[in-house]
Amino acid sequence: MRKSAGVSRIPIRLGRSQYGEDVGFDLAADAAHIAMQGKTRSGKSQATYNVLAQAAANAAVRVVGSDPTHVLLEPFKHRGVSEPYVVSGLNAQATVDMLGWVKRESDRRIDQMWPLRTDKFSEFGASFPLILVVLEEFPGILEGAADEDAALGRKPAERLAPRISAYVRQIAAQSAKAGIRLLLLSQRAEASIIGGNARSNFGVKMTLRVDEPESVRMLHPSASPEDCALVETFKPGTCLFEKPGEGRQIMRCDFVGEYGRYARAIESSDLRFLATLQQDQAQREFFAEEFGVVDPS
Numbered sequence: 001m002r003k004s005a006g007v008s009r010i011p012i013r014l015g016r017s018q019y020g021e022d023v024g025f026d027l028a029a030d031a032a033h034i035a036m037q038g039k040t041r042s043g044k045s046q047a048t049y050n051v052l053a054q055a056a057a058n059a060a061v062r063v064v065g066s067d068p069t070h071v072l073l074e075p076f077k078h079r080g081v082s083e084p085y086v087v088s089g090l091n092a093q094a095t096v097d098m099l100g101w102v103k104r105e106s107d108r109r110i111d112q113m114w115p116l117r118t119d120k121f122s123e124f125g126a127s128f129p130l131i132l133v134v135l136e137e138f139p140g141i142l143e144g145a146a147d148e149d150a151a152l153g154r155k156p157a158e159r160l161a162p163r164i165s166a167y168v169r170q171i172a173a174q175s176a177k178a179g180i181r182l183l184l185l186s187q188r189a190e191a192s193i194i195g196g197n198a199r200s201n202f203g204v205k206m207t208l209r210v211d212e213p214e215s216v217r218m219l220h221p222s223a224s225p226e227d228c229a230l231v232e233t234f235k236p237g238t239c240l241f242e243k244p245g246e247g248r249q250i251m252r253c254d255f256v257g258e259y260g261r262y263a264r265a266i267e268s269s270d271l272r273f274l275a276t277l278q279q280d281q282a283q284r285e286f287f288a289e290e291f292g293v294v295d296p297s
């Protein structure tokens with residue numbers, strides 16, 4: 001496996017703490033999956049646009065995922081370098097295919113760890129990108145798949161909802177060291193969505209306003225009753241935030257503006273991608289192989 005001289009830091013700025021300090025995390029260095037919860041109008045879209053616009057602008061990050069809303073990931077389908085593993089709308093089979101590809105890529109990378117005498121990948125570039133797997137409204141993805149399984153009378157072995165859950169559990173447990181990160185979004189975290197073991201693999205945790213103390217404790221097990229009561233009163237954009245090695249804090253997410261701005265940011269970040277493609281033959285081959293749109297010669 002070829003590895004480009006890549007970046008080992010992919011900082012994502014989220015906003016400011018209640019003490020005015022910059023708050024964010026590092027997609028590469030923190031090596032953590034990300035869970036974000038928040039009910040409607042809590043500011044979850046703004047927070048997500050912010051994360052994805054920064055990720056998209058970095059040629060060392062490849063964004064894939066499943067988006068039943070047709071909104072969040074739509075710009076990734078319409079960029080110059082279109083991403084085939086972005087699933088738009090409720091499409092259980094396409095979601096299984098996307099997660100299956102992520103799992104195979106993870107396995108392929110893990111197989112390379114011993115030959116390279118490494119226990120994790122921490123440097124990324126266009127020819128060896130960090131893969132960010134976005135699961136928008138993950139409970140809705142699972143429910144949609146379960147409804148389809150029931151409507152089509154699928155036998156247990158053929159059901160897609162359990163396969164989606166299993167892939168997400170496996171990727172959560174195994175793939176961070178392979179340079180793969182999950183960004184799991186939901187209105188509220190529930191035990192039925194991600195079980196306890198898988199949940200412990202999510203190191204970056206963001207809770208915007210939710211009304212149920214159980215949901216707060218689901219992501220922040222040590223939250224006090226006072227913390228939970230406070231979360232219920234959060235204004236849009238205010239968030240309980242945790243990341244590896246740092247305690248819980250209250251922060252205010254950056255406001256990035258209306259959807260059109262976000263969509264244009266993703267589209268124009270293609271210029272960065274295309275510029276990188278000009279620079280490196282290995283990158284050209286990677287994109288030719290993956291997307292079939294660039295002449296590898």
Ligand SMILES: Nc1ncnc2c1ncn2[C@@H]1O[C@H](COP(=O)(O)OP(=O)(O)OP(=O)(O)O)[C@@H](O)[C@H]1O
Pocket residue numbers: 038039040041042043044045046047236237238252253254255256
């Ligand atoms: N960080 C922020 N700072 C200030 N205001 C914010 C912030 N985030 C969101 N808002 C305000 O809250 C409104 C709702 O935000 P947003 O659309 O992100 O919420 P949401 O949780 O995704 O809601 P929905 O599920 O309805 O889309 C925004 O239009 C804006 O007015």
